[in-house]
Amino acid sequence: xxxxxxxxxxxxxxxxxxxxxxxxxxxxxxxxxxxxxxxxxxxxxxxxxxxxxxxxxxxxxxxxxxxxxxxxxxxxxxxxxxxxxxxxxxxxxxxxxxxxxxxxxxxxxxxxxxxxxxxxxxxxxxxxxxxxxxxxxxxxxxxxxxxxxxxxxxxxxxxxxxxxxxxxxxxxxxxxxxxxxxxxxxxxxxxxxxxxxxxxxxxxxxxxxxxxxxxxxxxxxxxxxxxx
Amino acid sequence: xxxxxxxxxxxxxxxxxxxxxxxxxxxxxxxxxxxxxxxxxxxxxxxxxxxxxxxxxxxxxxxxxxxxxxxxxxxxxxxxxxxxxxxxxxxxxxxxxxxxxxxxxxxxxxxxxxxxxxxxxxxxxxxxxxxxxxxxxxxxxxxxxxxxxxxxxxxxxxxxxxxxxxxxxxxxxxxxxxxxxxxxxxxxxxxxxxxxxxxxx
Numbered sequence: 001x002x003x004x005x006x007x008x009x010x011x012x013x014x015x016x017x018x019x020x021x022x023x024x025x026x027x028x029x030x031x032x033x034x035x036x037x038x039x040x041x042x043x044x045x046x047x048x049x050x051x052x053x054x055x056x057x058x059x060x061x062x063x064x065x066x067x068x069x070x071x072x073x074x075x076x077x078x079x080x081x082x083x084x085x086x087x088x089x090x091x092x093x094x095x096x097x098x099x100x101x102x103x104x105x106x107x108x109x110x111x112x113x114x115x116x117x118x119x120x121x122x123x124x125x126x127x128x129x130x131x132x133x134x135x136x137x138x139x140x141x142x143x144x145x146x147x148x149x150x151x152x153x154x155x156x157x158x159x160x161x162x163x164x165x166x167x168x169x170x171x172x173x174x175x176x177x178x179x180x181x182x183x184x185x186x187x188x189x190x191x192x193x194x195x196x197x198x199x200x201x202x203x204x205x206x207x208x209x210x211x212x213x214x215x216x217x218x219x220x221x222x223x224x225x226x227x228x
Numbered sequence: 229x230x231x232x233x234x235x236x237x238x239x240x241x242x243x244x245x246x247x248x249x250x251x252x253x254x255x256x257x258x259x260x261x262x263x264x265x266x267x268x269x270x271x272x273x274x275x276x277x278x279x280x281x282x283x284x285x286x287x288x289x290x291x292x293x294x295x296x297x298x299x300x301x302x303x304x305x306x307x308x309x310x311x312x313x314x315x316x317x318x319x320x321x322x323x324x325x326x327x328x329x330x331x332x333x334x335x336x337x338x339x340x341x342x343x344x345x346x347x348x349x350x351x352x353x354x355x356x357x358x359x360x361x362x363x364x365x366x367x368x369x370x371x372x373x374x375x376x377x378x379x380x381x382x383x384x385x386x387x388x389x390x391x392x393x394x395x396x397x398x399x400x401x402x403x404x405x406x407x408x409x410x411x412x413x414x415x416x417x418x419x420x421x422x423x424x425x426x427x428x429x
Binding site: 013016017020021024025080083084085086088089091092093094095096227228 | 276277278279280298299301302304306308309310311312313314315316317321325326328352
């Protein structure tokens, strides 16, 4: 008997299963996206429709809404799996757990982060952002939202099955999200003022690479501890 | 060969059992018995490597399972209290996406037919009864040829026919040189094949 599933094949299989599950639970998937749209749409109503004010606050508003929308989606990452026992089965698979976890994180980004990136131009326009600012908003979201999913997975794994885990998760994860928030909004503001945003983008990319390497591995370790 | 040396288990800091040792050879069936709360599930999870022993070690083919996890997992099939199946997916989807070995659709169909779910191939599991969900979980035993089965209350929610079907399957597995660790509270015909009994108190 052979188990010749390669790393890529096992990643692909878990990703396929996760996307199928996401499709079956599509109402849950829409929640963060709708939250993102609602929060951003409320700001012009609350602050008033002056284009100058809106343009100034837009990068911060969009990014803070993206952080909170991601946070809202994180409990979904492992909770159902914990209750139906599929998480145990994941840990008992012959392939390295971190690869399978990486597939789950990929699916989380595809169903949570990517929709935020895609809807962001529309919301940026509603906040009267310039074309430059708009394209940098998309770019920073494209580089930044994977980081949110990766770090979020660590937090979700650590707080799995705890009572009041939601608050703890926010306290644990938000400080790690802050560098992304600062570099991303800094980059958008710099670019829209005619300066180079290269430094900001490099720092976000570096953060992305570090989390790509370490987060799946740390998450699988945290899951073993949580399930013990 | 599965070997346990002086295992001890704890729950919430309280010692449940200690000094549990046994050796399981090809064709052996280990039955773990004990009253509710005596730590049967804890022991089974420990044997899978999901829970770390409070003391003692577990070896699979002379290798400690804690340090040779991937190798051990290749031979292990664990079905716990929770079925380990996604309730939003159908039995067919669950089996196809959980199988380690490539199974053709025909094999998946026949496994589900065998467990008596030929009528409910496409239904999401949450629309099936507890017993039917259990049957889908047990269908994995047909599809994946693993040496060691660790089954926590496999008969829970099963009717008489299904329990008998399971007993036969288990007996065949043992005859082929497989090993199994099982807990159960129900009367079942496979009990006569038990070679080692571990009683937790």
